[in-house]
Amino acid sequence: xxxxxxxxxxxxxxxGCAHEAVVRGLDQALEMLELPGNQVAIVSDIGCSxxxxxxxxxxxxxxxHGRALxxxxxxxxxxxxxxxxxxxxxxxxxxxGAHVLSxxxxxLDITLxxxxxxxxxxxxxxxxxxxxxxxxxxxxxxxxLEAPLDICKVAVAAGAPYVDRTMATGRELADHLADAIRYPxxxxxxxxxLCPGRYTKRNRxxxxxxxxDIKKSSLTTGPVAANEREEYAAHYFRLAGSAPAASxxxxxxxxxxxxxxxxxxxxxxxxxxxxxxTAGEILCLAGMSGGLHVSQKNDYPIxxxxxxxxxxxxxxxxxxxxxxxxxxxVVVCVAAEGVARRxxxxxxxxxxxxxxKDGELSLPDTGAxxxxxxxxxxxxxxxxxxxxxxxxxxxxxxxxxxEMLAAGLRHRYSGKMLDEALAVVNxxxx
Amino acid sequence: MIQSFIEGNxxxxxxxxxxxxxxxxxxPITPATSIYQQMLQLLPPTGGVCMQGEDEIASIGFCLGAxxxxxxxxxxxxxxxxxxxxxxxxxxxxxxxPLVIVDVQRLGPSxxxxxxxxxxxxxxxxxxxxxxxxxxxxxxVDVRDCYLLTIQAFNLAERYLCPVFIASNKEIxxxxxxxDLDTLTIPEPEVRKPCPADYSGRPFAPLPGEKVPPFLPMGxxxxxxxxxxxxxxxxYISTDPAVIEAGILRMQEKLLSxxxxxxxxxxxxxxxxxxxxxxxxxxxxxxxTAVRQLREAGDKVALLILKxxxxxxxxxxxxxxxxxxxxxxIEMNLGQYVREIERLAGNxxxxxxxxxxxxxxxxxxxxxxxxx
Ligand code: SF4
Numbered sequence: 001x002x003x004x005x006x007x008x009x010x011x012x013x014x015x016g017c018a019h020e021a022v023v024r025g026l027d028q029a030l031e032m033l034e035l036p037g038n039q040v041a042i043v044s045d046i047g048c049s050x051x052x053x054x055x056x057x058x059x060x061x062x063x064x065h066g067r068a069l070x071x072x073x074x075x076x077x078x079x080x081x082x083x084x085x086x087x088x089x090x091x092x093x094x095x096x097g098a099h100v101l102s103x104x105x106x107x108l109d110i111t112l113x114x115x116x117x118x119x120x121x122x123x124x125x126x127x128x129x130x131x132x133x134x135x136x137x138x139x140x141x142x143x144x145l146e147a148p149l150d151i152c153k154v155a156v157a158a159g160a161p162y163v164d165r166t167m168a169t170g171r172e173l174a175d176h177l178a179d180a181i182r183y184p185x186x187x188x189x190x191x192x193x194l195c196p197g198r199y200t201k202r203n204r205x206x207x208x209x210x211x212x213d214i215k216k217s218s219l220t221t222g223p224v225a226a227n228e229r230e231e232y233a234a235h236y237f238r239l240a241g242s243a244p245a246a247s248x249x250x251x252x253x254x255x256x257x258x259x260x261x262x263x264x265x266x267x268x269x270x271x272x273x274x275x276x277x278t279a280g281e282i283l284c285l286a287g288m289s290g291g292l293h294v295s296q297k298n299d300y301p302i303x304x305x306x307x308x309x310x311x312x313x314x315x316x317x318x319x320x321x322x323x324x325x326x327x328x329x330v331v332v333c334v335a336a337e338g339v340a341r342r343x344x345x346x347x348x349x350x351x352x353x354x355x356x357k358d359g360e361l362s363l364p365d366t367g368a369x370x371x372x373x374x375x376x377x378x379x380x381x382x383x384x385x386x387x388x389x390x391x392x393x394x395x396x397x398x399x400x401x402x403e404m405l406a407a408g409l410r411h412r413y414s415g416k417m418l419d420e421a422l423a424v425v426n427x428x429x430x
Numbered sequence: 431m432i433q434s435f436i437e438g439n440x441x442x443x444x445x446x447x448x449x450x451x452x453x454x455x456x457x458p459i460t461p462a463t464s465i466y467q468q469m470l471q472l473l474p475p476t477g478g479v480c481m482q483g484e485d486e487i488a489s490i491g492f493c494l495g496a497x498x499x500x501x502x503x504x505x506x507x508x509x510x511x512x513x514x515x516x517x518x519x520x521x522x523x524x525x526x527x528p529l530v531i532v533d534v535q536r537l538g539p540s541x542x543x544x545x546x547x548x549x550x551x552x553x554x555x556x557x558x559x560x561x562x563x564x565x566x567x568x569x570x571v572d573v574r575d576c577y578l579l580t581i582q583a584f585n586l587a588e589r590y591l592c593p594v595f596i597a598s599n600k601e602i603x604x605x606x607x608x609x610d611l612d613t614l615t616i617p618e619p620e621v622r623k624p625c626p627a628d629y630s631g632r633p634f635a636p637l638p639g640e641k642v643p644p645f646l647p648m649g650x651x652x653x654x655x656x657x658x659x660x661x662x663x664x665x666y667i668s669t670d671p672a673v674i675e676a677g678i679l680r681m682q683e684k685l686l687s688x689x690x691x692x693x694x695x696x697x698x699x700x701x702x703x704x705x706x707x708x709x710x711x712x713x714x715x716x717x718x719t720a721v722r723q724l725r726e727a728g729d730k731v732a733l734l735i736l737k738x739x740x741x742x743x744x745x746x747x748x749x750x751x752x753x754x755x756x757x758x759x760i761e762m763n764l765g766q767y768v769r770e771i772e773r774l775a776g777n778x779x780x781x782x783x784x785x786x787x788x789x790x791x792x793x794x795x796x797x798x799x800x801x802x
Contacts, residue, residue: 009666037653038649038650038651038652038653041648041649043495053655053657054666054667057653058653059648059649059653059654059655060653060654060655060656060657060665061495061498061648061655061656061657062655062656062657062658062659063491063494063521063525063656063657063658064517064518064521064658067487067488067491067517067518069488069491070483070487070488070490070491070492070494070495070518071491071492071494071495071498072495073481073488073491073492073495074453074455074491074492074493074494074495074496074497074498074499074503075495075496075498075499075648075649076495077453077479077481077492077495077496078452078453078479078495078496078499078500078501078649079499079648079649081649082499082648082649098484098485098488099484099487099488099491101484102483102484102488236474236479237477239474240473240474240475240477240478240479241477243474243475244475245475246471246472246475247471249434249435249436249440249444249611250434250435251432251433251434252432252433252434252435252608253431253432254431281435281606284435284606284608285435288433288435288608291431292608293607293608294435294606294607294608295605295606295607295608296605296606296607297601297604297605297606298604299545302460302544302545320607320715321715321716321718321719321793322715322716322719322790322792322793323601323605323607323712323715323790324716324789324790324792326792
């Protein structure tokens with residue numbers, strides 16, 4: 001194989017910059033792996049390391065600061081056969097921290113090269129997430145305040161199955177890179193190097209001392225046994241392959257003609273756990289079975305297991321325009337929470353409106369015709385009350401018929417659930 | 431007549447699959463979450479990819495990567511997520527990356543009200559990219575539009591290599607309606623034009639006489655380059671003002687000069703109408719009722735429902751402004767699109783009516799406003 005370096009665009013880093021050594025090392029590694037350029041994508045972000053993709057004859061994806069891993073993830077999931085190599089600096093590591101952690105957890109077969117030179121080179125030597133507290137940077141004393149990040153330790157804790165740390169200028173760099181790229185899962189290499197343009201101007205760091213520091217960090221490098229597991233894309237496609245086919249939306253045929261002559265707005269007022277939303281759906285399916293147009297909105301607090309639960313349903317012979325509730329034709333009240341939430345509506349109702357309610361509930365003053373149901377006496381459970389109330393509405397016959405309600409139930413339930421629901425309805429209709 | 435009963439969000443998900451979407455990534459956020467939940471049902475069984483990003487920035491980033499590999503991709507969120515998408519939206523524009531972005535709007539500002547609707551992000555979608563480049567924004571009115579406009583959105587993204595927004599609203603996304611999916615006239619799904627084998631292979635070089643470059647997929651036989659930085663046709667950073675300007679103007683023109691080809695709207699009016707009502711989104715529904723009520727009372731009122739909001743379909747709007755003596759713009763916000771109408775209306779007085787309290791504007795509100 002031949003070099004994948006782009007001869008028309010030689011590296012343009014400051015003399016002595018560690019990045020240049022990594023460019024050569026990566027090229028050697030790709031040569032060792034005998035990878036043609038069109039099977040490799042180099043994904044980079046912002047900063048001096050962001051120039052990386054321009055030096056290679058490979059696919060190249062250069063994006064926003066810290067976000068390289070996000071593009072690499074989508075690319076790899078779309079093309080699992082492609083070698084995806086992400087290059088970023090310690091700046092990208094800091095700003096894109098959530099993506100680094102998530103990549104460790106995800107274990108998609110991407111190789112992340114962190115070109116760690118302990119400061120922001122391109123913008124003038126400000127401190128980064130890896131700057132030692134003793135370092136001198138153009139961020140004044142600020143780096144003294146924040147502990148430097150040991151990304152290798154963090155990556156292991158976050159589940160990365162392959163972690164390595166090495167010197168940019170080390171002779172084995174290409175081998176380290178080739179091993180990481182070869183690894184069939186997420187691999188991260190923390191590559192330490194000098195930034196003569198900024199960092200070493202202010203700080204007396206030597207390569208020997210950095211090597212010493214790496215040794216002292218006594219990191220076990222390479223595969224992390226405890227974190228090794230199935231690669232994400234392979235795992236995803238394995239599970240996706242056995243995922244059940246998505247269900248088609250319900251198909252409702254018209255079986256009879258609904259009794260309503262004009263638009264009817266309906267409010268179902270209850271509390272959490274009373275299947276108010278389901279009842280709204282059943283009412284809509286019933287309406288559709290009667291040839292009506294329908295719409296439904298639900299109103300409930302974010303704490304879904306507590307508080308009011310309200311369904312707003314509109315039934316009309318014409319396509320429904322406004323989906324809000326005007327003056328409701330029917331209001332079903334099965335819990336005080338729902339009634340309290342819509343207390344203003346009751347005063348607006350005339351005798352043309354029907355209210356069907358739990359006999360034990362007290363309502364605000366209303367001009368509507370009110371039917372009480374003795375749920376306690378009938379021993380109808382709280383979760384079945386709204387359905388029982390709909391049965392009473394069907395019995396009255398102005399909004400929907402029994403036939404429509406039964407059809408609505410058949411679209412929503414089957415088996416034992418259907419039998420139970422029909423039993424509740426039958427008790428109140430007859 | 432066989433009808434289904436689905437919400438706008440489900441219609442968007444099903445429309446996306448009908449359009450050929452193979453990749454979805456999102457982050458849960460009310461009122462957009464059910465789009466993600468639906469995509470999770472729809473994509474994996476057919477070999478498509480559905481992912482939950484660690485945040486919104488990651489979710490849209492995944493989509494950009496997948497789209498560059500050639501897959502049709504979509505993401506969905508609400509206002510707070512659009513805020514986080516912003517840098518990546520700018521990238522999709524500048525890098526000419528096809529992507530459908532759904533904003534199921536909630537009442538703002540900020541985290542606002544998760545379960546209340548509004549159309550408060552309209553100008554944000556238009557201008558929420560660094561650089562202020564034009565974007566395409568489509569606004570559905572109902573569940574049917576959610577399905578059909580999503581297919582249109584994919585087609586436009588593929589045709590013009592750009593992000594396309596669907597400006598939905600909690601009041602559409604989470605409202606269920608009956609819809610006859612089988613009788614819809616579905617737009618033919620389009621795919622991006624591949625780079626011909628004998629063509630330069632410069633990723634941002636359009637074919638002669640064209641404004642949109644043919645697509646070179648990342649991972650294809652020929653090398654592709656993508657960059658968020660200002661670049662020449664070769665995809666390498668350029669500092670040459672002439673090169674920069676040519677690229678920027680081409681990206682502007684590819685949308686501004688073609689909006690006539692994708693101006694989606696409904697117009698209900700007669701030659702003698704003197705009042706023009708302009709609406710979009712869920713408010714259009716109450717406006718239809720209001721127009722009927724106004725006409726019954728003898729008012730000469732026409733209704734223009736815009737579904738392509740951006741680029742502003744100026745020709746269409748001008749044509750319908752012609753001959754009117756008064757314009758009323760109604761929006762579920764404090765007055766955003768009215769600015770576009772005002773600048774096109776010339777001497778015709780434009781009045782705005784809007785509200786941002788989480789409640790739908792109803793027909794009585796509109797009738798009163800037109801009468802006053
Ligand atoms: S500023 Fe530092 S990182 Fe950037 S090129 Fe110069 S030496 Fe390298």
